[in-house]
Amino acid sequence: xxxxxxxxxxxxxxxxxxxxxxxxxxxxxxxxxxxxxxxxxxxxxxxxxxxxxxxxxxxxxxxxxxxxxxxxxxxxxxxxxxxxxxxxxxxxxxxxxxxxxxxxxxxxxxxxxxxxxxxxxxxxxxxxxxxxxxxxxxxxxxxxxxxxxxxxxxxxxxxxxxxxxxxxxxxxxxxxxxxxxxxxxxxxxxxxxxxxxxxxxxxxxxxxxxxxxxxxxxxxxxxxxxxxxxxxxxxxxxxxxxxxxxxxxxxxxxxxxxxxxxxxxxxxxxxxxxxxxxxx
Amino acid sequence: xxxxxxxxxxxxxxxxxxxxxxxxxxxxxxxxxxxxxxxxxxxxxxxxxxxxxxxxxxxxxxxxxxxxxxxxxxxxxxxxxxxxxxxxxxxxxxxxxxxxxxxxxxxxxxxxxxxxxxxxxxxxxxxxxxxxxxxxxxxxxxxxxxxxxxxxxxxxxxxxxxxxxxxxxxxxxxxxxxxxxxxxxxxxxxxxxxxxxxxxxxxxxxxxxxxxxxxxxxxxxxxxxxxxxxxxxxxxxxxxxxxxxxxxxxxxxxxxxxxxxxxxxxxxxxxxxxxxxxxxxxxxxxxxxxxxxxxxxxxxxxxxxxxxxxxxxxxxxxxxxxxxxxxxxxxxxxxxxxxxxxxxxxxxxx
Numbered sequence: 001x002x003x004x005x006x007x008x009x010x011x012x013x014x015x016x017x018x019x020x021x022x023x024x025x026x027x028x029x030x031x032x033x034x035x036x037x038x039x040x041x042x043x044x045x046x047x048x049x050x051x052x053x054x055x056x057x058x059x060x061x062x063x064x065x066x067x068x069x070x071x072x073x074x075x076x077x078x079x080x081x082x083x084x085x086x087x088x089x090x091x092x093x094x095x096x097x098x099x100x101x102x103x104x105x106x107x108x109x110x111x112x113x114x115x116x117x118x119x120x121x122x123x124x125x126x127x128x129x130x131x132x133x134x135x136x137x138x139x140x141x142x143x144x145x146x147x148x149x150x151x152x153x154x155x156x157x158x159x160x161x162x163x164x165x166x167x168x169x170x171x172x173x174x175x176x177x178x179x180x181x182x183x184x185x186x187x188x189x190x191x192x193x194x195x196x197x198x199x200x201x202x203x204x205x206x207x208x209x210x211x212x213x214x215x216x217x218x219x220x221x222x223x224x225x226x227x228x229x230x231x232x233x234x235x236x237x238x239x240x241x242x243x244x245x246x247x248x249x250x251x252x253x254x255x256x257x258x259x260x261x262x263x264x265x266x267x268x269x270x271x272x273x274x275x276x277x278x279x280x
Numbered sequence: 281x282x283x284x285x286x287x288x289x290x291x292x293x294x295x296x297x298x299x300x301x302x303x304x305x306x307x308x309x310x311x312x313x314x315x316x317x318x319x320x321x322x323x324x325x326x327x328x329x330x331x332x333x334x335x336x337x338x339x340x341x342x343x344x345x346x347x348x349x350x351x352x353x354x355x356x357x358x359x360x361x362x363x364x365x366x367x368x369x370x371x372x373x374x375x376x377x378x379x380x381x382x383x384x385x386x387x388x389x390x391x392x393x394x395x396x397x398x399x400x401x402x403x404x405x406x407x408x409x410x411x412x413x414x415x416x417x418x419x420x421x422x423x424x425x426x427x428x429x430x431x432x433x434x435x436x437x438x439x440x441x442x443x444x445x446x447x448x449x450x451x452x453x454x455x456x457x458x459x460x461x462x463x464x465x466x467x468x469x470x471x472x473x474x475x476x477x478x479x480x481x482x483x484x485x486x487x488x489x490x491x492x493x494x495x496x497x498x499x500x501x502x503x504x505x506x507x508x509x510x511x512x513x514x515x516x517x518x519x520x521x522x523x524x525x526x527x528x529x530x531x532x533x534x535x536x537x538x539x540x541x542x543x544x545x546x547x548x549x550x551x552x553x554x555x556x557x558x559x560x561x562x563x564x565x566x567x568x569x570x571x572x573x574x575x576x577x578x579x580x581x582x583x584x585x586x587x588x589x590x591x592x593x594x595x596x597x598x599x600x601x602x603x604x605x606x607x608x609x610x611x612x613x614x615x616x617x618x619x620x621x622x623x624x625x626x627x628x629x630x
Contacts, residue, residue, distance in 0.1 A: 040479050045345070055485060061475040063348055064487040066371050069341040072333065076345025077475070079329050080303050080353065084477050102341075105334035257331075260324035268327060269464065275322045276294055276461050277284060 002036055004029035009059045014050075020171030020197030020208070021051050021118050027174050028058075028087075028116065031181035035085070043086045045074040047094040050125045051118035051197070054089035068098030071106040074113050075253075082254045085185070086113040093123045096132040096152050107161035107190050112252040114184040115192045118171075119154065120199040121206045128202030138205060155234035155245060158192045159227060164248045165191035166230065168241065170215060171198065172208045176242070183244060189252050196240065211240070218243040283458035288426040288448065291459050292356065292382055293318030295430035298464045301380070302351040303329040305342035307361060310394040311450040312384035315356040336361040340368030340381075347377040348486050350474030352434050356382035358450070359400050360391065363408070369443055370409030373503070374488030376473075378437035380430065382446045384453035387611045395611020396450030398533060401588035404447050405561045412500045414507045416444040416514065417561040419532040423457035429559070431462065438469045440510055447561060449584060451534035451613065516559035517568060521547060525554030526630045527623065528572055530581045530593050532558055534613060539582060542619035546627075553623050561589070566596035573597035580604040580626045582619065584612075602629060 007029045015021050032042065042060035046052035048067035055062030061084070065073040074088045095103055095117050106115070122140060123129040129142035133154065137146040158166045165187040169177040177195065184191035196211040218241045223229055230246035262271055286294075292315050296304070304319035316332065323330040329346075333339035339355045346353040357365060362383045372379055385400040387393040402408075405417050416436050418429040426448065433444040472481055490496035520540060522528050529539050536557040546553045556572065558565050573579075578601050581590040590605040597603060604626045608614050614622075 038479070040477055040481070043475055062485040062487070063345070063475075064485065064489060065344060066341060066367060069337065069344075069368070072338040072341035073345035073348075075331070075338075076303070076305065076342035076347075076353070077349055078345075079331060079342070080346035080351045081349040081475070081477055084349070084475065101334055102338055105338065253331075257324070257329055261327050262325040271326050272297055272464055275297060275326060278286075 002033040004033040007032045007039065007042070007059050009057055011056045013057050014053055016201045018200040019050070020120065020195070020199070023171040023174040023177060024116065024118055024195055024197055025054070025057055027177040027181055030178045031185055034182055035185050037085055041085055043077055043084045044089060045070045045077065045086060046089045047099060048125070049091040049094045049123070050199070051089060051091040052094055068094055069102065070094065071099060071102040071115065075106060075109070075111050078111055078113055079254065079257060087185070088113060088115045090117055091124070092117060092119040092121060092133040092154070093131045096154055096157070100132070104157060104161040107158050107163040107192070109253040110162060110164055110189045110250055112188055112254055113190065114181070115190070116181065116184070117154065117192065117194045118197040119194050120197055120203055122199050122203040124199045124202055135205070140202070153234055154194050156231060159231050159234060159246055162190070163192050164189035164250050165244070166246045167193045167244045169193055169195045170211060170242055171195060172212050180244065187247065189250055215240040215242050217241070218245065283460045285456055285458050286423060287314055287454060287456050288420070288423040289314035289384065289453045290318050291423045291426035292430045292446065293322055294461060295427035296354055296380070296434070297322060297326055297328065298427070298461060299431040299434040300352050300465050300468055301328060301354050301434060303346045303353045304355065305331050305333050305339040305346070305353070306355050307333050307336045307339050307357065309358045309361045311386055311453055312356050312358040312361070312382070314453070315382060315384070336364035337368065340365040343379045344368055344372050344377060347372065347379045348475055350471035350476055352438070352468070354380040354382065356384065358384045358386045359388050362400060362403065366403070366409040369415070370411055370413060371488050372443045373409070373413035373415065374411065375486050376441040377443070378441050379443050380433040380437055380446065381443060382430065382448070384448050384450055386450050387609070393611050394450070396534060396584060396613060397609060397611060398449050398535070398584035399588070399609065400447060401561065401583070401585060404445050413503060414562060416440065416442060416510060418444065418446050419559060419561050420446065420448050420452055421533055421536045421557065422452065423455060423459045426452065427459050427461065431465065436514060440506055442506070449533045511563040514560060515563045515565050517565040518557045518559060520555040520557070522554035522556055522572060524552055525577060526552045527627050528577050528579050529553065529555045529623070530558070530569070530579055530589070531555065531583065532561060532589070533584070535582050535584060538614060538616055538619055541616050542623055545616070545620050546623050551623070551627060553627065564592050564596065569593060569596035570598070573601045576601065578602050578626070578630050580606065580622065582614065582622070583607045585609060
């Protein structure tokens with residue numbers, strides 16, 4: 001088996017000491033190792049934010065792209081070079097605020113990639129503002145009198161948009177995290193893992209302890225093929241369930257695109273000649 | 281091959297395929313939609329990819345991703361959609377990713393209308409996005425050039441690792457004309473910097489971030505050294521009776537077509553009028569303009585805007601000679617008679 005260290009770059013993570021994202025990094029390295037991928041077979045894509053520094057710390061192809069835009073960049077990569085294994089990384093602000101529009105459409109297309117979100121309920125890189133997963137009344141520098149908005153349910157958004165692998169994990173449980181990542185990487189289709197990964201510097205409310213206290217593994221008899229069941233578990237505001245909510249086999253975007261290509265054995269030049277005259 | 285009678289927008293799609301474009305990511309907008317529709321119809325059977333994105337922003341970022349893996353890739357839109365793409369264009373320029381963006385410009389500001397305008401000159405030629413970068417800008421004035429300059433755009437994009445914009449107005453996009461297709465491109469430059477999926481093309485990171493001021497300054501200086509090379513090698517323009525002219529009209533896109541007829545009318549009456557049509561809006565034919573100014577010629581810049589390119593002409597001639605400006609906006613295109621009269625007005629001052 002490959003060593004997790006072979007996927008680690010020489011760049012030392014810039015995250016604060018104690019940041020939840022270290023556990024995500026180590027679980028990712030171990031999942032890569034179990035997948036047995038070569039370095040050049042992996043593309044790590046991110047947007048902007050603390051967690052989006054991720055590709056710098058990996059020895060894979062890395063794309064540190066634009067705030068909120070990791071998923072369309074990843075879609076471009078996957079459709080242009082389907083043989084590469086694409087893993088997108090980001091945070092709750094990047095993915096569910098500025099990138100929310102891209103998130104639902106990437107799920108809808110069932111693009112064959114893994115999307116790992118480090119969800120800390122706050123903007124960390126910009127030093128502590130309210131995010132779309134921040135709770136109501138949560139006080140930050142941008143909500144000094146308390147947050148006036150309700151939080152988004154990322155897993156509900158993923159499920160209702162057509163994601164075919166949806167899971168939630170905890171930074172405080174790296175062993176399970178690795179299993180969830182491995183499942184996502186093995187899955188053919190849009191796989192999203194929302195990781196409750198605390199920001200120890202700017203969020204004193206959603207901590208390792210409170211995330212652990214508020215969460216609970218999905219019941220053992222949870223049926224991962226039942227979309228309605230998965231949605232109701234994801235909607236549950238009394239407890240944040242962890243584990244695999246939903247898994248489905250469905251054609252991926254690449255299958256549909258591939259099916260449209262000419263398969264009648266004509267040479268490219270011949271096809272082009274026809275196209276120039278307005279025929280396909 | 282015999283000539284085919286097609287719309288300018290369709291010529292873009294076919295030119296792109298001939299140039300070996302492997303992916304198109306776009307979003308519908310009038311008057312550029314035929315490019316997306318053409319790509320949807322023709323790309324997939326030819327083994328290329330077409331995807332309708334969720335937004336212009338989605339589309340330009342898919343272009344960013346596909347360019348990163350080393351394929352020829354494009355998008356197209358019209359003015360308001362191009363404004364949305366500006367973020368991604370700045371990042372692509374910063375990350376040195378070759379890609380082609382076609383702008384079939386329409387009336388603005390705001391929603392404006394869907395009639396032809398050239399109000400995008402500033403946003404495309406002067407930047408539009410944030411930071412220090414430059415786009416290569418090609419301005420076709422007929423369906424044939426929509427094909428040819430789209431093909432050239434891919435070549436220049438790869439050669440200089442930079443986004444290239446084909447800037448046309450709604451007229452050029454919508455007009456039908458005969459087009460003779462060139463031979464398809466079959467040899468492509470190697471892209472060792474791209475994510476090729478092989479150990480040989482291995483590169484750790486494609487990014488536009490340089491947190492250290494000295495690193496970023498070095499990177500920007502590198503970009504500008506590249507732009508200097510573009511300026512030295514890639515200036516393209518067309519002259520029409522400019523040699524003996526007292527008044528040289530300067531115009532691009534559809535305006536140059538009408539001006540050509542107006543110049544013919546004036547010439548028939550013995551008036552010494554000519555035209556310089558920049559084909560590359562950037563790099564701009566500054567040197568040629570300053571040479572013409574040194575010969576004592578005066579200028580009339582005609583645009584479908586309130587006077588955007590005219591500033592570049594005035595800079596090029598260093599205000600040494602009068603440079604007149606005439607523009608129509610809102611989707612109005614000057615008539616032949618109107619331009620003929622403008623020529624007469626401006627000749628009076630010569």
